[in-house]
Amino acid sequence: MTAESAMQLIDVKKNIGSKQIIKGLNFDIYPGEVFGFLGPNGAGKTTTIRMMVGLMKLTEGDVLIEGKSIKTEYKEAIRRVGAIVENPEMYPFMTGWKNLQHYARMMPAVTEERIKEVVTLVGLDKAINEKVGRYSLGMRQRLGIAQALLHNPSILILDEPTNGLDPSGIREIRRYIRNLAEKENVAVIVSSHLLSEIELMCDRIGIIKNGELIAIETVQEALNKTDVKDIHIEAVPLETGRNIVQEKLQINAAIEKEELVLSAKREEIPSIIKSLVDGQVEIFGVQVKRSTLEDKFLDLIGENTIE
Numbered sequence: 001m002t003a004e005s006a007m008q009l010i011d012v013k014k015n016i017g018s019k020q021i022i023k024g025l026n027f028d029i030y031p032g033e034v035f036g037f038l039g040p041n042g043a044g045k046t047t048t049i050r051m052m053v054g055l056m057k058l059t060e061g062d063v064l065i066e067g068k069s070i071k072t073e074y075k076e077a078i079r080r081v082g083a084i085v086e087n088p089e090m091y092p093f094m095t096g097w098k099n100l101q102h103y104a105r106m107m108p109a110v111t112e113e114r115i116k117e118v119v120t121l122v123g124l125d126k127a128i129n130e131k132v133g134r135y136s137l138g139m140r141q142r143l144g145i146a147q148a149l150l151h152n153p154s155i156l157i158l159d160e161p162t163n164g165l166d167p168s169g170i171r172e173i174r175r176y177i178r179n180l181a182e183k184e185n186v187a188v189i190v191s192s193h194l195l196s197e198i199e200l201m202c203d204r205i206g207i208i209k210n211g212e213l214i215a216i217e218t219v220q221e222a223l224n225k226t227d228v229k230d231i232h233i234e235a236v237p238l239e240t241g242r243n244i245v246q247e248k249l250q251i252n253a254a255i256e257k258e259e260l261v262l263s264a265k266r267e268e269i270p271s272i273i274k275s276l277v278d279g280q281v282e283i284f285g286v287q288v289k290r291s292t293l294e295d296k297f298l299d300l301i302g303e304n305t306i307e
């Protein structure tokens, strides 16, 4: 394995009965990255995650955690993993702090200092002395993440962490997940079937379909590759702008709601802007409406619906 991977999957396979559910997964996850594990329902995400955290045996292959085999060095390997796979059990009648203390007691060497640290990491300082029963779902989810971080894992695995959250809860979780990847250098693995989420939260994505990895790349690569769809330019005067684009650049342009709207590729944008500015057109804003990872994901799996 490469020296720095936090987790390595080597030809991981899982059969249940006579059915091959996972058909040989190979990929690495690195410290400090948020890795999105994507796939439509039934693709095999949960099964893979259950194997990663030792809740399910592998039929074939191995998972190495910081170089330790989950098969032959289970204890050492699993010690480095924190996970929320099923909803974390919390006592609603106890405060957030008491809940964390309760878990900390079951683990070796978790200090009060560490509890304070994880509370701050997930942004619960203000609410930590309130009863968990009064927490929003998003706050409970963050308390769950804090709990999973208590023993200082180098890998954090979250199965569908934004499930059931409202948009502001989703935004918060996203922020804290990014924060702890950066601040604690934790490798975070997030599973989801919601691509718009993954696009905003992750550095890299792996897409699984029918138990096989069909794509793996950085979010930036995925976005750069996608062709630009529409470009909206707030240009004054609009007519002059349209003439320049059409006559000089031979690109069709329309005027919609005080904006110049045209279709072009990403690499054409700088020259379009330059031509407009050279032609004394003032630019007040440019918006690029490119296709999202969701389009890419749907292309890859060859389906139009993912729910």
Ligand SMILES: Nc1ncnc2c1ncn2[C@@H]1O[C@H](COP(=O)(O)OP(=O)(O)OP(=O)(O)O)[C@@H](O)[C@H]1O
Binding pocket: 016, 019, 021, 039, 040, 041, 042, 043, 044, 045, 046, 047, 048, 193
């Ligand atoms: N215990 C089991 N017995 C038989 N088949 C199973 C079992 N567990 C999972 N499967 C099958 O394995 C496949 C993958 O399931 P899995 O739950 O891993 O998918 P998933 O990608 O997590 O989907 P979801 O988002 O719906 O949870 C599905 O086709 C499922 O029906």
